[in-house]
Amino acid sequence: MFDWDDLRIFLAAARARSLSAAAPRLGVDAATVGRRIARLETSLKSTLLIRSAGGLQLTSAGQRLFEIGLEAEAAMDLASRSADPDAAGGTVRITAAEGFGTTVIAPALPTLRLARPDIRIELAASTGFLSLTRREVDMAITLSPPVSTRLAVQPLTDYRLGLYASAGYLDRMGRPASVETLKRYEIVGYVDDLIFAPELRYLDEVAPGLRPSLSSSSIRAQREIIAADGGIGVLPCFMAAGLERVLPREVDLKRGLWLSTHRDVADIARIRLVRSWLIDLAAAQSENLNPAV
Numbered sequence: 001m002f003d004w005d006d007l008r009i010f011l012a013a014a015r016a017r018s019l020s021a022a023a024p025r026l027g028v029d030a031a032t033v034g035r036r037i038a039r040l041e042t043s044l045k046s047t048l049l050i051r052s053a054g055g056l057q058l059t060s061a062g063q064r065l066f067e068i069g070l071e072a073e074a075a076m077d078l079a080s081r082s083a084d085p086d087a088a089g090g091t092v093r094i095t096a097a098e099g100f101g102t103t104v105i106a107p108a109l110p111t112l113r114l115a116r117p118d119i120r121i122e123l124a125a126s127t128g129f130l131s132l133t134r135r136e137v138d139m140a141i142t143l144s145p146p147v148s149t150r151l152a153v154q155p156l157t158d159y160r161l162g163l164y165a166s167a168g169y170l171d172r173m174g175r176p177a178s179v180e181t182l183k184r185y186e187i188v189g190y191v192d193d194l195i196f197a198p199e200l201r202y203l204d205e206v207a208p209g210l211r212p213s214l215s216s217s218s219i220r221a222q223r224e225i226i227a228a229d230g231g232i233g234v235l236p237c238f239m240a241a242g243l244e245r246v247l248p249r250e251v252d253l254k255r256g257l258w259l260s261t262h263r264d265v266a267d268i269a270r271i272r273l274v275r276s277w278l279i280d281l282a283a284a285q286s287e288n289l290n291p292a293v
Contacts, residue, residue: 004072006040009033010048011069014062015136017055070135071264089118092274095132096141099219099236100159100257101125104289105141108281119270132262138271141278143199145258153260157282159289160237161202161253163246169229170244176232179207179250186231187212188222199255202234206251238288248293257282 009026012033016022019030019037026033041048048062058066096105102125109121124137132140132151140146145153169186176182189203189212203210214230216222219239226233232246234253259278265271282289 003036003039003043006036006043007065007069007072009036010040010062011066011073011135013037013049013056014058014066015134017057019056066134073135090270091120091122092139092270093122093124093137094139094141094274094278095124095137097143097257098125099239100141102220103236103239104281104285105278112277116273119273121274132260135262138261138265139274139278140260142258142260143197143255146260150263151260152263152266153258156257156259156278157286157289158254158256160291160293161234161255162237162240162248162293163206163232163251164226164235164240164243165232165246166227166229167244169226169231170246172229176247179247182207182210182232186214188214188216188225188231188233190222191215191217202253205253206234236289237291238285252293 009022009028012022012026013019016025019033023030023033037049044061044065046061046065047059048065049056050059051057094101094105101123105123106125109123112119112121131137132146132148141156145155163182173185176185187203187210190200192215194217195201203212212231212233214225216225219235222233223235223239223243225231226235226243234251235243236255259275261271261275266275
């Protein structure tokens with residue numbers, strides 16, 4: 001028989017893919033994490049994690065235990081709140097598309113915190129997404145709906161994108177007369193082989209064969225390049241304050257955001273509260289997300 005607390009530590013290490021990354025979340029050092037996992041492996045007579053260039057990887061036995069552990073973790077969380085099912089306190093970790101996370105969610109978090117000081121939010125707003133199915137996060141806001149029966153998925157909002165440049169760049173280079181003339185300008189966009197979602201392949205929609213001369217994997221970095229007179233690029237309209245829209249009639253792109261939670265935790269009070277808050281936030285930002293052309 002193994003110690004259930006060792007299972008908790010194993011889950012944290014599997015999610016983080018690193019002993020040292022899991023340690024601060026658990027309040028122990030990396031050596032302790034390693035010892036506890038070794039003890040669990042000895043108890044189960046199985047190797048659960050192996051080291052690789054990409055970090056810790058689950059073995060087949062580890063994957064089976066990981067899935068069982070997720071179910072046990074959810075059950076324990078529900079049980080701990082059974083005495084007061086409406087108690088909403090606790091931590092909610094959200095992974096979100098970088099632009100939406102940094103520009104829309106982040107500025108609104110202090111207001112949520114003032115209204116609900118019992119809720120702690122951890123926001124992972126970066127290129128790429130953490131995994132809901134591996135329970136690395138509680139909620140995900142993604143560019144396409146995840147395909148999994150284990151997830152509760154709903155549309156959150158649509159948003160528009162356009163071509164933008166700084167006034168300084170356009171004064172120096174002149175304003176494009178048509179989409180066909182864009183190849184005469186410096187184009188800002190994504191690094192092609194670092195694009196993590198097909199929804200981010202904007203440039204071929206604007207003009208086939210259009211390629212960036214300045215590129216970044218980060219939409220926030222692209223915005224800074226554009227604002228610094230670096231060229232013309234596609235940006236979500238909600239990120240383009242202070243910039244000038246280029247060819248608005250010809251280039252008006254539309255994308256959607258989807259809100260997902262794992263079904264095992266979807267009815268926990270704090271998850272329901274934050275999900276409702278995100279839906280209300282997106283609705284309140286509708287004109288900013290979908291401005292008139």
